[in-house]
Amino acid sequence: MTSRSDTARERFSDYYALPTAPWDIGRPQHAFVAAGDRIGGRILDCGCGSGDLAIWLAARGHAVTGVDFLAAPLAAARDKARRAGVEVTFLEMDALAVGEIPARFDAVTDSGLFHSFDDAARARYVAALRRLLEPGARVFILSMSPAEPGEQGPRRVSEEEIRAAFADGFTVESIEPARFEVVPGIAGAEFSPGGAHALFTTLRRA
Numbered sequence: 001m002t003s004r005s006d007t008a009r010e011r012f013s014d015y016y017a018l019p020t021a022p023w024d025i026g027r028p029q030h031a032f033v034a035a036g037d038r039i040g041g042r043i044l045d046c047g048c049g050s051g052d053l054a055i056w057l058a059a060r061g062h063a064v065t066g067v068d069f070l071a072a073p074l075a076a077a078r079d080k081a082r083r084a085g086v087e088v089t090f091l092e093m094d095a096l097a098v099g100e101i102p103a104r105f106d107a108v109t110d111s112g113l114f115h116s117f118d119d120a121a122r123a124r125y126v127a128a129l130r131r132l133l134e135p136g137a138r139v140f141i142l143s144m145s146p147a148e149p150g151e152q153g154p155r156r157v158s159e160e161e162i163r164a165a166f167a168d169g170f171t172v173e174s175i176e177p178a179r180f181e182v183v184p185g186i187a188g189a190e191f192s193p194g195g196a197h198a199l200f201t202t203l204r205r206a
């Protein structure tokens with residue numbers, strides 16, 4: 001039987017087999033750069049991919065751990081970190097299991113992971129974050145919004161869905177319109193000029 005994870009792994013592996021995965025723009029998403037002064041301390045980057053956000057945060061002096069369930073982007077991430085001369089801990093693991101990590105974190109960043117989950121995985125992910133984080137820790141999520149037309153790419157997640165998903169154990173501090181930048185010209189990943197319409201959410205563990 002094929003599990004949800006196997007399917008998701010295959011889907012993401014297929015994207016990483018392309019010359020460039022659509023989201024792999026070679027820099028952190030602008031929404032995180034704009035919020036950079038609010039993201040600090042011990043940071044867990046969930047679904048870190050090839051590491052640009054984790055490396056950027058580490059270069060700003062933060063203690064960063066990146067997790068992804070695929071070895072290929074993690075190998076690229078470790079190589080980039082080495083070349084940038086910054087230390088990042090990269091772990092190959094399922095983000096649905098981050099509640100098991102014994103370390104403590106002040107912030108979680110999620111650039112394009114949350115919107116990849118179906119309803120059941122979404123609930124498990126939020127439960128894992130609830131277990132992982134202590135009161136006061138923050139979660140920053142960039143996810144595609146229903147304002148992005150068409151059906152290509154990840155599922156669109158509305159503000160109401162975000163509020164409902166995090167109703168137990170989190171306070172929503174802000175949900176702002178943003179863009180999810182993508183590599184141009186990839187068939188099947190064509191979004192609005194300037195990037196797919198997205199939402200940038202800031203949550204606080206209650």
Ligand SMILES: C[S@@+](CC[C@H](N)C(=O)[O-])C[C@H]1O[C@@H](n2cnc3c(N)ncnc32)[C@H](O)[C@@H]1O
Pocket residue numbers: 008012023024025029046047048049050051052053067068069070073093094095096110111112113116
């Ligand atoms: C859209 S990509 C974004 C990558 C990176 N955050 C960025 O902004 O470039 C989503 C990433 O999450 C990873 N991923 C998806 N589901 C996961 C899971 N359940 N556990 C860990 N990583 C996962 C994928 O392998 C992929 O690298």
